[in-house]
Amino acid sequence: MGHYTPLLHFSNKLAKRGHRISFFVPRTTISKLQHLNLHPHLITFIPITVPHVHGLPREAETTSDVPFSLFPLIATAMDQTENDIELLLQELNPKIVFFDFQHWLPNITRKLGIKSMQYWILYPFAMAYFDKGPRQRQSQGNDLTESDLMKPPPGFPDSSVKLHAHELRFVASTMKWEFGSGVPIYDRFRIGRELADAIGFKGCREIDGPYTDFLENFYKKPCLLSGPLLPEPSNIALEEKWKSWLDRFKPGSVVYCAFGSETPLQQSQFQELLLGLELTGFPFLAASKPPVGFDSIEEALPEGFKERVEERGVVYGGWVQQQLVLEHPSVGCFITHCGSASITEALVNTCQIVLLPRLGADHVMNARMMSMELKVGIEIEKGEEDGLFTKESVFKAVKIVMDDESEVGREVRENHSKVKNFLLSKDFETSCLDSFCRKLQDIL
Known part of the structure; x- marks a missing residue:
């Protein structure tokens, strides 16, 4: 289920603290997530109709429905929900909207007087290392090369990480990969970060803090960590x-x-x-x-x-x-x-x-x-x-x-x-989430 399942897991953590959440989900995908909603009185699934795009199988809504080669067409289809999303946000009038790939969303929220956060259900290390924003001086407006990516971006925290030739080749090629509506995927990331009111990641200060500080310093906006989002104890038995x-x-x-x-x-x-x-x-x-x-x-x-x-x-x-x-x-x-x-x-x-x-x-x-x-x-x-x-x-x-x-x-x-x-130390995750929610209030 791609990012939907972990984002619902994150939503459950927020709902546990009393926050009310509207969760936008493709219409026929809702039934696959319903059983994971631990707080149905606070988390409401809002169905969205994903338009059909030529080249996609009928009824395809998420990346789980198609092979990897068709992922960009799923992104194109999701981009075509923009007008519907705007109408729904006008009606719901939330305080803040979390998004990831939808780089166009902050333009809608700003027009409606709503805050936005580009939130990733990922650790920030990779995003910080490969972010095109801090690397713009390095590339001087050209496509980033394997040689560019071999070195961390200017100002990146000290790290012993080394990338292999095949990895550099793959990432350099994905920098130019059009991921829906003709927009390169890393431009989606960068534009979303530039336009959002804040940036957020899964992770904790003790491990991931240097990388969010790096992004915060570059983009001049809050970069928050929601905690490690530990799995909840299961209420069902192993098959x-x-x-x-x-x-x-x-x-x-x-x-x-x-x-x-x-x-x-x-x-x-x-x-x-x-x-x-x-x-x-x-x-x-x-x-x-x-x-x-x-x-x-x-x-x-x-x-x-x-x-x-x-x-x-x-x-x-x-x-x-x-x-x-x-x-x-x-x-x-x-x-x-x-x-x-x-x-x-x-x-x-x-x-x-x-x-x-x-x-x-x-x-x-x-x-x-x-x-x-x-x-x-x-x-x-x-x-x-x-x-x-x-x-x-x-x-x-x-x-x-x-x-x-x-x-x-x-x-x-x-x-x-x-x-x-x-x-797993006592109250560790609770303190991370409490800190995230306090900083969220400051943004609002």
């Missing part, structure tokens, strides 16, 4: 088929691997991942969409793989209750695609973290932050130029974090434990 399967294994022995809802692998990488899991000798549960070009998991498996791993390994193409799986005592390692929500879930659980960033600059920078800055996880090695990983590199990373005798693994486990205890 029986997964509970009974996990119960068969000893504590801390299972490797769980997940790649999010929008990041399918190519078949060759899909097979390398599974063969790497097989090599570890650990039981494993891999939750992944079928690889690109395949309709099912079964037809994409390596030859003889299913017979070799038998009951020790499961590859599943459907949705898994990730939070509950990670909380199961048998799970000892989590291989994540490095989306911000998954990173948070990993940090607050005891399973060790293996990082395999997939799609987007934020995933890459989340992985570097976890592996190089906080040193709480191990990143799977990839080819410098082609960005491909091997079964051996998967095996190596898992073995490091799961080996009690590994010095690197021991350091990572200790650091992870410290960060986990810090994030």
Whole structure:
């Protein structure tokens, strides 16, 4: 569900403090979110009709409904809701509007006398590093190059993060990527930041403060942190088929691997991942969409793989209750695609973290932050130029974090434990959200 689910999670946190929220959602998507609304008396879903754009399947409303190549058309369709959004805001007359990709929204809110915040359900590190605003002097009006992106922007906080050639190439190409209505995606980010009354991110001062300070100094407007948005305790049980399967294994022995809802692998990488899991000798549960070009998991498996791993390994193409799986005592390692929500879930659980960033600059920078800055996880090695990983590199990373005798693994486990205890310390998240709400009042 892209950003809708984490934004609703954030809305639940605000509603818990008594704030009334109108949540704009594509009409037929509402039913998929209804069960996650913990405060229906305070959070109201406002249906919006997403116009059909040529090239999109009928009924497509969100990025979850289409392959990655059609994401820009979803953005174009959402841009065409601008007039409807203005009419709804006139009627609702909220005090503030949160938005992310809709760079045109602050022009509407300013006209209506409403405040706006460009809010990202992401950590600020990647946005600060790649922001086109602070890099304008660097590029002198031209497109940013791989060489430009190799260096942090002027005034960026000290960091040990290094980017690989294939990552620089990918990000440089996305800088020019038209993401709906002919607007390059990073221009959407920059314009939204320039026009909004404030900027906001998921995160906490102790870890993310230097990066929001950097953006605040450049844009000369408040840049707020809403706290880490820790997962709420679940009020449902883990599905029986997964509970009974996990119960068969000893504590801390299972490797769980997940790649999010929008990041399918190519078949060759899909097979390398599974063969790497097989090599570890650990039981494993891999939750992944079928690889690109395949309709099912079964037809994409390596030859003889299913017979070799038998009951020790499961590859599943459907949705898994990730939070509950990670909380199961048998799970000892989590291989994540490095989306911000998954990173948070990993940090607050005891399973060790293996990082395999997939799609987007934020995933890459989340992985570097976890592996190089906080040193709480191990990143799977990839080819410098082609960005491909091997079964051996998967095996190596898992073995490091799961080996009690590994010095690197021991350091990572200790650091992870410290960060986990810090994030879960009494009243920590409450104080972050209280601070966010106080600063929000100052903006209003």
